[in-house]
Amino acid sequence: QIQLQESGPGLVKPSQTLSLTCTVSGGSITTNDYYWYWIRQPPGKGRELMGCISYLGVTDYSPSLKSRTSISRDTSRNLFTLQLTSVIPEDTAVYYCAGVHVVGWRQGTQVTVSP
DSSP states (O other): OOEEEEEOOSOOOTTSOEEEEEEEESSOTTSTTEEEEEEEEOTTSOOEEEEEEETTSOEEEOTTTTTTEEEEEETTTTEEEEEEOSOOGGGOSEEEEEEEEOOOOOOOOOOOOOO
């Protein structure tokens, strides 16, 4: 069974970089079709998806955080990391790491937004 453990400082000063590590055990982060996410939840608010890194090492970020977020991995240590630069008080949140196993893709549903 795959388990994840976040680690990192609990206090970061404004303008500094927040760095967190998620260590994965019970399975490899390079296992096919696994995607590894960082998610956060500010106090009194819902969870926010920050970004992810795939089993191939491809990253994707939330547009609202993309300019300040970097997700990377260390396959030799089976972990992935989050860096959030230039933090502000509004970045105060509980930060989570998560793993998702995609079992398949369908053709998708076209959605058009138009007045």
